[in-house]
Amino acid sequence: MPGFQEWRKVCSMFPLKERDWPIAQKLLTSGACPRCIFRFCCVGIQTLYRLPLQDLARDLHAFLKMGQKDEPQAEGNNEEDEPPSKRLRLEERGAEEQSALASDGNVALPERTPTVCTLCLGILQEFAQKDFVRKVCQKVYSAGYQFASFVFSVSLPAQLSVREHAAWLLVRQEMGKQGLSLEKDDIVQLKEAYKWIIHPLFSEELGVQIDSKSSFEVSVIFSHPETDGDCHFLATACPDCFRPTKNKQSVFTRMAVVKALEKIKEEDFRKKFPCLPSSPETSCVALEIECNHAAVFVAGRYNKYSRNLPQTPWVIDGERKMESSVEELISQHLIDVFKADSFNFSSSGREDVDVRTLGKGRPFAIELVNPHRTQFSAQEMKELQQKINSSSDKIEVRDLQLVTREAVGHMKEGEEEKTKCYSALIWTEKPIQKTDIEFLDDLKQELQIAQKTPLRVLHRRPLAIRPRVIHTMKTEYIDEHHFRLQLKTQAGTYIKEFAHGDFGRTKPNIGSLMKTTADILELDVESVDVDWPPALDD
Template sequence: MKNQDLVDYLKECGVCLFCQLRYLKARGNEYQNKQEYFEKVNVLYEEDSGCIEYAPTNKRKRRNVCPTCLDLFSDDFRDQLLLSISSTDIGKYDCDGIVIAMSIPIILQLRQLSMWYALIDKFGDNVSLDRTPDVSLKEAIKLILNPTICEKLKKSYDINNGLMVTINLSHSQEEEGITRLEKLNNIVNPRKRGEKYEKISRSLIERKYTPARVSSELFKEIFDVPPLISNEGLKFDSISLLGPSVYVAGRYRKISRKLSHTPWVLNGERVMDDSIEEIINRNIANYFCDPKKVNFMSSGREDVDVRCLGAGRPFVLEIPNALQSSLNSEKARQMEDNIDKSQKVSVRDIQMVKREDLSHIKMGEEHKRKCYRALCQIGSVATIDMLRKLDLQQGFEIQQKTPIRVLHRRPLHTRPRTVYSLKASVCQQNKCLIILDIVTQAGTYIKELVHGEFGRTIPSVASLLGQPIDIVALDVMEIDLDWPPSISV
């Protein structure tokens, strides 16, 4: 089969120029350099009015609709598409990239299949029975439409961080095509009694309907081969926009001893008016989108009455459908200042990060070190002997059962944990108070490490000391996670 013979037959069927290129297996920029590619494959180049040229609409000639793409690649479709996108709220998205997701009707897929059968009838063994003779519509949209849309909208194609434009298309012959396919399906795959009905879908067509599986004679009993020229092109059902997901990281310091990590609701009632998550969200997420849809993640958490000091605890906000895709240093600093005004939480190093950077939050979750300072009370004046018992710079291993206070949200397990170092000193203002500096493996429950919780943590500070001891106040002093990077002021 010569390329010229293929193109001549496609022209007879009314196939547009771009679809001719699909059957010639054009790739990449070859769709933009049509004449050069036709000459390359030894085909006489003849321009037609069915493909994307850039003449004014009022100067275009009336013509038939391409039977294979239903004018998907026509000038009119291109213009309507751009007009429809421009009439949406696309202007409110500050995003340089764009991604086009186009949902095409099944009738279009059936027409590709019909043309495949037509080429087999015309050219016989020169056309494969199990490998489509054309570049798929999905691929052709990427090669033909997407570059034009990006150029006209002055945006780059960015599949990872672009604004998602979802376009749903329809055609008046869709229901008729599905009805015919169901008829064919009942012949090719008769349903056995009690067998679940398989819904007609694009994947069903791709899996079960190829010339290698269904004979040409049977297919032509149900469908027209080649596909008839239609009087109508594709129609727009809807266009929706979805902004990219952006990720904002930083480190927070918790100053208040009366602040929960996330909203605390008990029996349908708020226990506390605010939380770390809410303070950070309303001062950062509002700049990007609706803060109710934001996912707040942090490297661990503190109890309500525990402060987090030092460099703070790393956190990330995952913000879907963001209207903004960038964050300048001035705006980040303003966010930090606004959070500081709460006098409950202080934030530093606010910055945009990539999705892959989120692994830092979970990285080494069970192995990173955390430094704590605990103010503890004992029943008598502290002695030198007591301090010596609690001077364990080489560390030790503990076996810790899940604390009773968190059993409602954590499974009951006995977990081995490492205390890397323990050092005690006496509070100068009250000799019955001991200050403990503790470096432990992440995941260690410090309160239970101190008082032992009725022997559920072995050994504990209480068992080492040989007498009861309890925490008066606890602070997280350092978290061994150098992320996100520090921003120099």
């Protein structure tokens, strides 16, 4: 006959209270694994879940077979409301009382745990082992990512929520018999218990720490085809929770199932689904093991020296109009070095294909999607900048640097309040003298203009009248039909339209001010007055 010390040892390993005994027995006999039994008994000791499953099953059986409702409690687990007179020693019990957990006709305990848990479908069994961790880590190694920490995420089959709901109803009913209540949130969530077990194994195998804020994510998507039908009755009971979407192959998403379970009445649920469900024949399968790194951002300024180079690829009706673009000349080098899947290019404004960008250049940022390499020294970034600049005489970049997603927002902040400086070569139909353009220099007050959306961009911009400001103008006479005009304007001003008027859609304009027909022959962006990104030392 087991002694009291042995009883204390088992109790210290499994800190279940007297109220948990009938619950643990019913869950075990229905096919729940020991770890799921602990979850539904609200045991939150992480180290307990990490013990070998075989040991947990063996000792849990011993614990249940030894106990009765009035068995003595282990140290640290005494019920405060239990009188000392009820704390009898185990060896005083007869053999007849030890043969069952309780004397109310509970079924006998199974000799071994079912192969596949009816509640976790194998997640806390097969997939909480070192062999599975090694399989996932092999995927990580082969993907070739550079990372100093990682976050692990799992996607579980939606039907697990149905099975857990059924078990919760049963456990809540058992606790109700004892005058106790159990909320769903009191139960240890499956994902939580799984991470308690799996995180230390991953950290040991990969040699880095788990960090919920890490930019590198390892994810596993589980499925269980055998029990896919568990959710189907909910579509009839709560049809408004399951609506087809374009991107989802199944309407039975986890969120939809959870929403339906919150809505369905308990009696309706019990009529359609057993409490507890039967044990499946097969475990879950790891449908996908994926690695993904959060995007990194590279910023800088670019100069464009060609009048035959668009900022972004120029494609009309599927036909490419220009051989390359600023975006491509810069991004291709970044894609190669960062080993990214794709990119997104943005800039502080844009210039037309025939407009050069001079001076300190135009600020730009490139989002590199799912990069495999992310750590670069200042010297390596400088070498990358030199590589871009030596690859083409059409562009040049400066101040190339890694920035945060939040910092990219500074490039767009107050964009229309910023100023830009231009140099334009103007042609006039009427012959002019130097004195004919001097009045433009003498406009002391800022010139207010109204620009209706230009005809050339009307296909991609909404029709509107936009007020803009010409801050300063300075002229340089060339000959009787040409002069150069230096302008400082509000960002977003259409300079070409300010020159020729766009059939009267920009008022006033150079032509109307000079009382002649005027047009722009060449345009250069001299400066974009956005103080970003920070200038780097050459």
